[in-house]
Amino acid sequence: xxxxxxxxLWRRLDDACSGVTNLKPRTLLxxxxxxxxxxxxxxxxxxxxxxxQPVGNQNKAMVSIRVPGDFVDLHALPLGHLDHDVSTxxxxxxxxxPHEKLLRIMAESADDARALWRLTMVDAAIHxxxxxxxxxxxxxxxxxxxxxxxxxxxxACGAVADGRMPLPLLQTDIADIAGLSTVxxxxxxxxLREAGLCTIADGHTQIHDRERLHRLANFDPAYLYPSGNxxx
Amino acid sequence: xxxxxxxxLWRRLDDACSGVTNLKPRTLLxxxxxxxxxxxxxxxxxxxxxxxQPVGNQNKAMVSIRVPGDFVDLHALPLGHLDHDVSTxxxxxxxxxPHEKLLRIMAESADDARALWRLTMVDAAIHxxxxxxxxxxxxxxxxxxxxxxxxxxxxACGAVADGRMPLPLLQTDIADIAGLSTVxxxxxxxxLREAGLCTIADGHTQIHDRERLHRLANFDPAYLYPSGNxxx
DNA sequence: CGGAGCGTTGAGCAACGTCAAAAGACGTGG
DNA sequence: CCACGTCTTTTGACGTTGCTCAACGCTCCG
Numbered sequence: 001x002x003x004x005x006x007x008x009l010w011r012r013l014d015d016a017c018s019g020v021t022n023l024k025p026r027t028l029l030x031x032x033x034x035x036x037x038x039x040x041x042x043x044x045x046x047x048x049x050x051x052x053q054p055v056g057n058q059n060k061a062m063v064s065i066r067v068p069g070d071f072v073d074l075h076a077l078p079l080g081h082l083d084h085d086v087s088t089x090x091x092x093x094x095x096x097x098p099h100e101k102l103l104r105i106m107a108e109s110a111d112d113a114r115a116l117w118r119l120t121m122v123d124a125a126i127h128x129x130x131x132x133x134x135x136x137x138x139x140x141x142x143x144x145x146x147x148x149x150x151x152x153x154x155x156a157c158g159a160v161a162d163g164r165m166p167l168p169l170l171q172t173d174i175a176d177i178a179g180l181s182t183v184x185x186x187x188x189x190x191x192l193r194e195a196g197l198c199t200i201a202d203g204h205t206q207i208h209d210r211e212r213l214h215r216l217a218n219f220d221p222a223y224l225y226p227s228g229n230x231x232x
Numbered sequence: 233x234x235x236x237x238x239x240x241l242w243r244r245l246d247d248a249c250s251g252v253t254n255l256k257p258r259t260l261l262x263x264x265x266x267x268x269x270x271x272x273x274x275x276x277x278x279x280x281x282x283x284x285q286p287v288g289n290q291n292k293a294m295v296s297i298r299v300p301g302d303f304v305d306l307h308a309l310p311l312g313h314l315d316h317d318v319s320t321x322x323x324x325x326x327x328x329x330p331h332e333k334l335l336r337i338m339a340e341s342a343d344d345a346r347a348l349w350r351l352t353m354v355d356a357a358i359h360x361x362x363x364x365x366x367x368x369x370x371x372x373x374x375x376x377x378x379x380x381x382x383x384x385x386x387x388a389c390g391a392v393a394d395g396r397m398p399l400p401l402l403q404t405d406i407a408d409i410a411g412l413s414t415v416x417x418x419x420x421x422x423x424l425r426e427a428g429l430c431t432i433a434d435g436h437t438q439i440h441d442r443e444r445l446h447r448l449a450n451f452d453p454a455y456l457y458p459s460g461n462x463x464x
Numbered sequence: 465c466g467g468a469g470c471g472t473t474g475a476g477c478a479a480c481g482t483c484a485a486a487a488g489a490c491g492t493g494g
Numbered sequence: 495c496c497a498c499g500t501c502t503t504t505t506g507a508c509g510t511t512g513c514t515c516a517a518c519g520c521t522c523c524g
Binding site for chain 2: 032033049051053059060061063064075077078079080083084103106107110113114115117118120121122123124125127128129130131132134135136176177178179218222223226
């Protein structure tokens with residue numbers, strides 16, 4: 001996603017980076033309500049953001065998933081704090097950017113400011129699609145839609161090697177994404193497999209018939225591309 | 233929401249405004265995919281944003297609702313186009329801001345740029361809550377949660393007079409918001425009424441017992457406030 | 465008076481959740 | 495090496511939620 005930034009901004013971001021860190025799988029990076037003074041760019045691995053119910057950490061909902069090249073929590077720059085938890089799914093490598101330095105970049109170039117803003121707006125477009133998915137798609141279509149989205153995004157960042165997509169999610173995670181019970185996710189995954197659409201197993205997903213998968217979910221990837229730019 | 237902007241930016245926005253327009257209820261302001269070169273601030277009335285299924289306009293999902301003081305489509309400034317439809321619910325009055333002039337404001341002040349960006353980030357936080365709501369809340373809790381959110385937002389913009397909240401939605405609209413059938417919405421509204429929690433009728437909603445309503449939905453308004461600022 | 469749009473109700477059914485049990489994968493400690 | 499516990503997935507049985515279809519009343523408006 002960050003791949004759509006221009007060279008000049010790239011260089012300025014490179015200068016603004018204060019360091020690179022590694023985190024273990026299933027580690028909390030930051031917590032809802034926490035004030036933040038830096039943001040992270042995901043270089044390798046995958047991360048997720050959760051909205052938890054006020055009482056009890058059960059029934060949490062995953063509201064976003066981050067792939068390499070995504071800023072993890074850039075929205076905290078204008079907001080100053082987070083409204084949700086951020087956590088790793090796998091081993092990850094992140095680059096850290098102090099807000100102070102990002103603000104300086106914004107002050108020096110309105111184009112850069114707009115480019116950073118745009119990154120968070122692509123996120124918002126994905127959020128809207130997730131609202132639509134949870135509101136209107138049935139379990140099977142919902143998971144087919146999610147797999148289709150991840151297929152697009154992971155291929156766009158070059159993470160897919162010969163049709164084998166690294167999707168390091170447990171069925172519990174997919175349940176948190178689609179708002180289903182883990183039991184039902186298990187059944188839906190079996191149905192998708194037996195229908196010859198895709199196999200979700202061992203942290204990897206293979207798509208056997210992309211066209212039928214998209215048709216099942218009524219999937220249109222337009223929302224993923226900021227300017228009709230269908231580079232993949 | 234715009235009420236949180238500082239005086240200087242207010243004045244600069246005033247200068248940037250290119251005009252004020254009125255629109256009839258249920259009018260499409262702009263359509264998914266359309267390139268936009270101006271954004272609108274909602275002065276009076278209510279509007280909504282929809283994600284429609286690629287084929288067939290049935291089963292559309294409402295992804296956002298706008299109250300007076302909200303920018304309707306500011307996210308189109310960094311994005312350049314829309315990924316969804318924008319439409320009025322009531323008679324509305326909007327102020328128009330050419331992107332060109334907003335970009336000039338951004339170029340002249342990084343603080344202003346950040347303030348505009350922040351407005352869209354509050355929207356994104358609301359999006360995340362809607363994802364959570366659709367994923368994890370049951371019909372009754374879901375509608376209770378939505379009513380609670382609108383109660384907060386409409387009171388914050390001064391639209392509520394003596395406990396009577398103008399919520400110009402049909403049961404069809406609530407179905408599009410909560411991802412339910414209209415038939416079920418009708419039953420849930422009856423249940424909420426009979427439980428003495430709130431009455432949703434004739435484009436207005438009365439909350440009879442706010443505390444029990446919030447408890448039912450497990451409602452915490454923190455996500456609505458950019459900086460823990462609980463002004464209402 | 466007739467029609468359209470909206471809300472309400474009932475009956476039957478499909479989708480999904482809950483509970484419970486079991487099996488495989490994996491690591492840990494003896 | 496084996497025994498054990500934990501984590502994940504799978505399956506079955508059963509209950510609940512919410513959808514679909516259909517009918518009807520109400521209000522507004524031509």
